[in-house]
Amino acid sequence: xxxxxxxxxxxxxxxxxxxxxxxxxxxxxxxxxxxxxxxxxxxxxxxxxxxxxxxxxxxxxxxxxxxxxxxxxxxxxxxxxxxxxxxxxxxxxxxxxxxxxxxxxxxxxxxxxxxxxxxxxxxxxxxxxxxxxxxxxxxxxxxxxxxxxxxxxxxxxxxxxxxxxxxxxxxxxxxxxxxxxxxxxxxxxxxxxxxxxxxxxxxxxxxxxxxxxxxxxxxxxxxxxxxxxxxxxxxxxxxxxxxxxxxxxxxxxxxxxxxxxxxxxxxxxxxxxxxxxxxxxxxxxxxxxxxx
Numbered sequence: 001x002x003x004x005x006x007x008x009x010x011x012x013x014x015x016x017x018x019x020x021x022x023x024x025x026x027x028x029x030x031x032x033x034x035x036x037x038x039x040x041x042x043x044x045x046x047x048x049x050x051x052x053x054x055x056x057x058x059x060x061x062x063x064x065x066x067x068x069x070x071x072x073x074x075x076x077x078x079x080x081x082x083x084x085x086x087x088x089x090x091x092x093x094x095x096x097x098x099x100x101x102x103x104x105x106x107x108x109x110x111x112x113x114x115x116x117x118x119x120x121x122x123x124x125x126x127x128x129x130x131x132x133x134x135x136x137x138x139x140x141x142x143x144x145x146x147x148x149x150x151x152x153x154x155x156x157x158x159x160x161x162x163x164x165x166x167x168x169x170x171x172x173x174x175x176x177x178x179x180x181x182x183x184x185x186x187x188x189x190x191x192x193x194x195x196x197x198x199x200x201x202x203x204x205x206x207x208x209x210x211x212x213x214x215x216x217x218x219x220x221x222x223x224x225x226x227x228x229x230x231x232x233x234x235x236x237x238x239x240x241x242x243x244x245x246x247x248x249x250x251x252x253x254x255x256x257x258x259x260x261x262x263x264x265x266x267x268x269x270x271x272x273x274x275x276x277x278x279x280x281x282x283x284x285x286x287x288x289x290x291x292x
Contacts, residue, residue: 020217020247021066022240023080023209025224028127030089037124041229043093050097052233053079060103062144063184067207067219081105082209082224084148084186085118086130091138108148108186108209109135111170114177120152120188132177139178146184147171147205154189155196163195167203184208185220192221213246 027039029046041049053060060081061069069075081098083090086109098105107130113119115131130138139145149155150170155163167185174182183206187196190211197220200208210221217223223246225239 020213020223020243021070021075021078021080022243023063023066023082023222023224024060024227025209025211026081026083026094026227027085028087028089029083029093030087030127032125034125035229037121038228041227041231045229045231046093047097049227049231049236050101050103052236054101059101060098060105062104062106063146063207063209063222064106064144065104080224082146082186083107085127085152086110086114086135086148087118088128088130088134090130091134095138095141095143104142104144106144106146106184107135107138108146108184109174110148110150110152110188111173112150113152135174136178139180144184145174145178145180145182146186146209147174147182148186149188152188154191155187155199156191156193158195160199163199164203167199167205171203171205187211187221192216197221213250217250 026041026046029041029043031042032040050060057077058079059077060079063080063082066075066078066080069078081103083094083105086107090107094105097103109130113129114135116129118124118127118129121127135145147167147170149166150173151166153166155166158166171182171185185200185203185205185208187208187210192208192210192214194216197208197216200220205220207222208220209224210216211224211226213223214221223243225243227236227239231239
C-alpha cells in the first residue's frame, strides 16, 4: 500500500506488524491542582502503575532497547516507557523509581525549547522543561533521549524546509548536547502523515512513535497507549487488551489489502488534549475526547 501526501511525497509502510510491543505514553509526573489537558500523573499513582508492571513480570525500557529485543525475539516481558515533552519533573519523580527497579525509558525532548517551558500549551499551567545540562546527565545515566521536534508543532502540512528543521535539525542539536546518538523520534500531538514519516526516515532516525494504530503503522509510526492519572490496574489491563485487539484488526485489514482503513493524516491527540494555540477544531476536539 502506498500513501501520498499533499506535496506529492509517497510512503510505503514496510509491514503491518501482527503484534506491536506495548508502549506506554506519559508526559508529566508531578503533583497538581489543575490539569486541563489530562497530561499529568501524580507521583504516587505513577509509582503504583510501575509496580503493577513489575508484579506482572514486566520491565519498562526505552524504545531502542525494546526494538532491539524484539528483533531478537526477547521482548515478551518488556514494555516501552516514553515521556513526551521533556519536563523537569522526570528527574525528580520518575528517574528514582525507574532506577530502583532497573527500568529505563525514552524521554522525548523539544530541541528548540530546552530550558524553557510548555509555551505550546496556552491556558495550561506552566511546566518547566529540562535544561541542556539535565538532558546530558540523563543521557549519561542511560536514559534514551529522543526528539519531539524543534518547536513542538504538528508535522502534517509543513513544507520541506520546516520538516527538515523539526526532524534533522532537532536531531543534530540533541546529539550535540548529549554526545550520544539520537535514534528515536516522536510526532507532536501524535499527528503524522506520509510526508512526516518520509522526513523522519530521511533524517536518519531508526524509529518513531505516534499514538494510534493507523495505515501508517510500522517502525516509523509506532502506536502507543496513553496513561493518565485515573489509570489503575484494571484500566491498564483493559488498555493492554485493547492494544492487542487493534494489532489484530490492523493485521487482518493488511491481509485484506487495507480495505476499510482510513489513509492520509493521522491526528489523534491524547484524551483532553486541546492545543489552544492552534485554534478550535471540531474534528480535533472529537479526537481529543476519544479513548487513547
